[in-house]
């Protein structure tokens with residue numbers, strides 16, 4: 001795992017959990033403005049997600065680290081991001097991928113009685129480029 005500085009998110013939850021994961025995927029940005037990124041190419045994406053909450057489940061987890069990995073890795077590893085339904089009407093940019101990962105994780109968290117919240121998603125696409133996605137309060141409703 002590449003080490004990186006993680007921008008932190010301000011919150012007042014009692015617990016904060018972070019999970020690093022990575023996956024390999026191909027993508028392309030079919031717009032002339034994207035220059036060389038119009039051609040299909042691949043990345044090893046590095047993802048960090050931050051989960052907050054005040055309550056733990058019956059075994060003392062905010063959310064199982066493994067569930068978080070499965071949500072992202074099983075979905076995207078060794079795939080072409082453009083083939084996924086969520087990228088049929090928008091391009092798989094780092095920004096939109098980070099937003100989509102947040103939506104997918106928060107959907108799963110919404111099913112849990114201890115009500116954890118995904119507070120931040122960082123997606124690193126290359127050694128020199130990454131995006132931080134932070135939901136607004138209204139995104140949780």
Ligand SMILES: Nc1nc2c(c(=O)[nH]1)N=C([C@H](O)[C@H](O)COP(=O)(O)OP(=O)(O)OP(=O)(O)O)CN2
Nearest residue numbers: 029034037041043092093094095125126127128129
């Ligand atoms: N705002 C965004 N800009 C770019 C995105 C993006 O998702 N959001 N994506 C790309 C390409 O997909 C490209 O793979 C990554 O671009 P870049 O960081 O420029 O890659 P390099 O390895 O060439 O970076 P260097 O720092 O110049 O080595 C482009 N832009």
Ligand SMILES: [Zn+2]
Nearest residue numbers: 027037041043
């Ligand atoms: Zn790319």
